[in-house]
Amino acid sequence: MSTADATPTVDVTEPAAEQALDLLEGEGMDTDVAGLRLFVQQGGCAGLSYGMRFDGAPEDDDDVVEAHGLRVFVDPASEQYVEGSVLTYETGLENAGFDVENPNVSRECGCGESFRT
Incomplete structure (x- = not known):
């Protein structure tokens, strides 16, 4: 754990x-x-x-x-791929939603939905 x-x-x-906190609360989840x-x-x-998904609690x-009051859970297998990343949220007519800015990515697909490290 961090x-x-x-x-x-x-x-x-x-x-x-x-x-994310607004969405968690909207699902009736305890953000603590x-x-x-x-x-x-x-x-x-x-x-x-x-x-990405909401979980009721972290795994061991x-x-x-x-x-900023949000808890983010990262499993050990994923940690090596996302270490140093920044989770952002973009608003607008196109591409609204969460985005991961990952410094470990060596190549992304054309649509930006997948990557390679």
Whole structure:
């Protein structure tokens, strides 16, 4: 688990945290325990893709990052791929939603939905 002394696995912008917290509360989840799970899975034309979902609590071996009141859970297998990333939230008519700015990506597919490190 992350500690205050360690560099967090991921950083979260304030707008991303606010949006996720609003969604968590809208689902009736306790934001003191529940959080946003960020994970990497096989898929997409570049080989890997991001996944996000709300979880009621972290798993025992998760890295738990707390930023702007939001808890983000990252499993050990995904941690190596997302370390140093920033979770953002974009608004607008096109491409509104969460985005992961990942410094470890060496190649992305044309649509930006998958990546390779």
